[in-house]
Amino acid sequence: MIIDVGKRLRMLRQLHGLSQRELARRAGVTNGLISLVEMNRVSPSVSSLKKLLDGIPMSLAEFFTGDFNQRTPVFYAEDEMLEIGNEEVSLRLVAAQRVGRQMTLLRERYAPGADTGEEMLAHKGEEGGVVVRGRIELTVGKETRLLGPGESYYFPSNLPHRFRNQGREPCEIVSCCTPPTF
């Protein structure tokens, strides 16, 4: 996602009913700088941006995480969800087409016998899920557990992990990961 620091700052400032001078006073910078930053004539140093956000107040994390977009579909019928699985593991991705998504929401189906494989998955971010139907054996790091309906998991995705359905009925999970990996 490409972000427009100036526009975002201006929006936030106005949202809080502050003038450039008032924010400048609170932040300990000059009003001129705020003008320049908001017009994208300069790219503020992190330390300056931090000062500015302290005056709002807002954290750098929030500032860069915040989304201020736009108009994409809200609702998704089953066949409007992008399907990316195979016959064993089926993934239906919610809001696949949405640009600048901050997370990936999936409906996952594991057929009996399905297995995401020996060489364990490992990527960035965090993921979690809730088992909706059936049972799944989940290994995260050195821990393994059999999860049933209503049970859940949550872990940083850099831990190696593996899903196996050793049961006789298909297993269905709703899961989410951030940042979006698909």
Add this chain to the structure above:
Amino acid sequence: MIIDVGKRLRMLRQLHGLSQRELARRAGVTNGLISLVEMNRVSPSVSSLKKLLDGIPMSLAEFFTGDFNQRTPVFYAEDEMLEIGNEEVSLRLVAAQRVGRQMTLLRERYAPGADTGEEMLAHKGEEGGVVVRGRIELTVGKETRLLGPGESYYFPSNLPHRFRNQGREPCEIVSCCTPPTF
């Protein structure tokens, strides 16, 4: 949270096995700058930091949000999930106790007749969900739709929204929002 830009950058760079020069090449800056930034001798401009993170790669949001913790439980049985609902709307929160979570994963139950209310909800971030059982009427902005099992939604949370279960059977949803609001 007070962050140490230099330390964090160095950690990330080393985590990815990159030398200052290699990262410099990828980011389109000089190795000297990386050295100075990592020693906190300068506060990089946002544009420079962006370049550096592009070379990792990592978003500014992730960089400032980044959690680099820790050891918390991975699996959650039903009664290990924090419950925060009332009799109409029941929310079970996955990994509630986890510090620095980047998203909130919920199992929601709406009793027949449940309604999140006239004055519509509106907060920051994004949220999405999948209907697991029953039906729910969801209004987002000016759009309203009745969602059934397998159907889903995803929208920026600053749009006002409202959930109503007008049916006779309870409705169950697995939802996720980021950044975490609970």
Add this chain to the structure above:
DNA sequence: CATGAGTGTTTAGTATTATTGACGATATGG
């Protein structure tokens, strides 16, 4: 009309950041 207090923008000068190129340290291979 003034006049004054508010707004955001601009400009010239100063402070800080970023580049360039050289340095010492460490490691590898001939």
Add this chain to the structure above:
DNA sequence: CCATATCGTCAATAATACTAAACACTCATG
């Protein structure tokens, strides 16, 4: 042991962020 390569740091210079002060504009108020 000397060459060669790669590492992070540093000093001097170039580029850019930031400040201070003035400007132009709008809106109230007398």
